Amino acid sequence: MASLYPYLILIGSSIILATGWLLGQARRRAHIINELVSLNEKLGFDLPNLLRHCWEPLEKAGFKGISWHLDWFGSSLSKTEGSQGDVFIHRKLEVDDITLSVKLYDGNRRFEQRYFSTVLSESFFLLLYTDMWVKLGTVQGAFAQTAKLSVFLQHDMKNIVQLISLVSEQLENTPAGKEEKLLDSLRSVMPILHERSERFLSTLSNNAPTENMKPVNISEALRKTADIHNLKIDIQGSGQVLINEQSLNSICDNLFGNYIDQNRRNPEIDLEIEICIIDSDTDLEISIKDHNGKPCMWPERLFEPFWSEKGDGLGIGLYHARQLVQGAGGTLQAITPGNDPMEFVITLPKSV
């Protein structure tokens, strides 16, 4: 038995050495995969750029060479780096308008080397494939959003142009004795037109205005917007906030718009909007709640741009309102308590 000890020690040592070596190799490959992932992230998940810069880490992994041919939305790109040979791993990837053919040249690898090589190449191909989908998703999303935005802006713009053209025609040809009536009508129309034009402009702009910040009475601003929409609200409390007035009007407009849309969908349920303004040391907290409102089914989607519950809205109202509130140094949250109606809570810096 004692004579077997040296052999057992030798076998055990070999196993330990082999395992250690394999672990080292695996760690090295994992490090290279991480390097490729980081490189991809650094290059903004841009496929042509990744292909141009991937050779260095792949060479470290022991590949002999790479050649690729990319058809990128109708433009062809190709490159070969390292050396070519008879042994290679070939993959053709296709996603809509992007087609990629990659060959990774490898030596005659066997056993564990072949396994490591396969794991690394598959990880690399997966990265390339992900980049193709990321690009396609971005392009398709941008097209869809632009089309949606264009439809919405066109609709609003046509209404504004129609209104202005009718008003100017009326001003030119006012029948005798009807001047006062026209003036009365303009007194009602102009604030609505002003509000509409501001909303139109703020839809086009992503930036919250930080100029012309001035003390604004929050309850007056809320009432003004509610009156424009013919919306009954009950306000408790008052206070002044420091904000760009145009931004505040847009915030109120977007929040009330949410209730108006809900009411139009369920006209049988009357709105019962209660607004509480609470004064704290530095901020005003404004909570808005429709007591007859339905619970929110999509709390996680409320502020997602270009998402609307029925797919019939532009879906940037609440997102835009939050941007504007944040631009004014405040916060906008939606509290969605299970089966109870949703509540918006805004904090805005107080004017002192």
Place this chain on the structure above:
Amino acid sequence: MIDETSDNAAEIDLQSDEPQSLAKILLVEDDPALRLVLRNVLEMNDYAILEADSKASAEIILKDDPNIAALVLDLGLPPSPHTTTEGLAVIKMVVAQLHRAKIVVLTGQDEESSALAAIKEGAFDFLSKPSRSADILNAVQRAVLFYRKELTLEVEEGLTRLQINAKVSDGLKAVREEAEEKLVRHVLKDTQFNVYQSAARLGLKRESIYYFLKKFGIKRDDG
């Protein structure tokens, strides 16, 4: 167009002899500012204006006032103001409920497809935004003229205009059935769902009216 001889026109509120100033126009537009300006334009030209901002409110107004001569209709209405769905639903509702009012579409939606869809559903005229007030007034004037003349024909000559969209390939049976349905609905509406009077007016037995009610699924609430 199908003509029907009517012997009971007394219930129709004939306005043809009244001055044009009394013609009632229903404005269906969700933009309050534009609605107000359009109201002004039409009022200054001696029309009486009623306003609705959605299909639901338009339906209520039409039910309350059957003497509306024309609708000026925006196709993009809430809850989906950026599609034509609600506006087309208003046209369908007006046609299905056999209102005599003519529909003038004034919309900012895609011109080609909207015009086709609106005319297919039974709109009288189509204007795209922005339109000049003269064009809007001309369209409304034509719509009121047609409304009044059709009313006159109905009262004086017993003629009723029914609109049928027919595909030649569907054959005569489909056209006949649609005409039958519209005629029965029309007469039932005029007689306030009085089966006896409707049968008499159509020269049919009461059983035949019950047969049509069942066949076309006509209910009292259909309008």
